[in-house]
Amino acid sequence: MSRIDRVFLVGPMGAGKSTIGRRLAARLALSFVDLDAAIEARTGVDIPRIFDIEGEAGFRRRESELLETLTRQPRTLLATGGGAVLDPANQRCLRERGQVVYLRADVATQIARTRHSDRPLLRGDDPAGRLAAILEARAPIYEAIADISIDTRDGSPERIAEQLARRLQQTEPSHDG
Numbered sequence: 001m002s003r004i005d006r007v008f009l010v011g012p013m014g015a016g017k018s019t020i021g022r023r024l025a026a027r028l029a030l031s032f033v034d035l036d037a038a039i040e041a042r043t044g045v046d047i048p049r050i051f052d053i054e055g056e057a058g059f060r061r062r063e064s065e066l067l068e069t070l071t072r073q074p075r076t077l078l079a080t081g082g083g084a085v086l087d088p089a090n091q092r093c094l095r096e097r098g099q100v101v102y103l104r105a106d107v108a109t110q111i112a113r114t115r116h117s118d119r120p121l122l123r124g125d126d127p128a129g130r131l132a133a134i135l136e137a138r139a140p141i142y143e144a145i146a147d148i149s150i151d152t153r154d155g156s157p158e159r160i161a162e163q164l165a166r167r168l169q170q171t172e173p174s175h176d177g
């Protein structure tokens with residue numbers, strides 16, 4: 001069985017990166033880190049507040065700074081935020097340092113799973129339209145950097161984590177790790 005050292009979850013808001021990530025990390029005996037939670041722990045405020053105070057640009061700077069560090073941690077599964085792949089430097093860190101898993105979700109699924117939360121980019125009217133535009137822009141990036149991808153529409157977080165653990169343990173890491 002291959003020794004999996006680092007796994008990075010990418011995908012749109014509501015795909016289940018934070019939820020499935022925790023379960024998948026446990027199955028792979030990896031430490032689990034959620035990038036958003038790490039940003040909040042470092043700043044002492046939640047993501048919406050960071051957007052309010054520093055704007056998206058300030059959030060992206062913090063996100064890239066922590067991603068650069070956390071993608072070096074051994075024996076770790078890192079659940080990224082949906083926009084972490086926008087920065088080309090982040091794309092390189094993810095692609096070169098571990099196994100990238102793309103959790104796919106269509107807009108209807110995203111809406112259903114994010115409607116009770118405050119994601120700054122979905123504030124205001126027409127969240128579905130915003131999600132559709134965001135997904136159209138980012139899907140090519142997710143596809144380009146992913147080693148594995150999975151549709152998260154059908155199945156519980158546990159079931160998807162089980163399927164991913166099996167697939168990851170069957171594939172040899174394509175990185176030095």
Ligand SMILES: Nc1ncnc2c1ncn2[C@@H]1O[C@H](COP(=O)(O)OP(=O)(O)O)[C@@H](O)[C@H]1O
Nearest residue numbers: 012013014015016017018019020113155156157
């Ligand atoms: N496969 C799934 N089936 C049903 N609900 C899910 C699934 N994956 C995640 N969820 C729920 O959707 C919401 C968003 O999940 P989350 O892990 O925060 O997504 P992300 O980190 O990708 O934005 C949470 O309430 C979570 O419990």
Ligand SMILES: O=C(O)C1=C[C@@H](OP(=O)(O)O)[C@@H](O)[C@H](O)C1
Nearest residue numbers: 012013014036081082083119120
């Ligand atoms: O898609 C995005 O740009 C964002 C996704 C969020 O993380 P999740 O994908 O875990 O919701 C969080 O990083 C922030 O609200 C920005």
Ligand SMILES: [Mg+2]
Nearest residue numbers: 017018036081
């Ligand atoms: Mg998340």
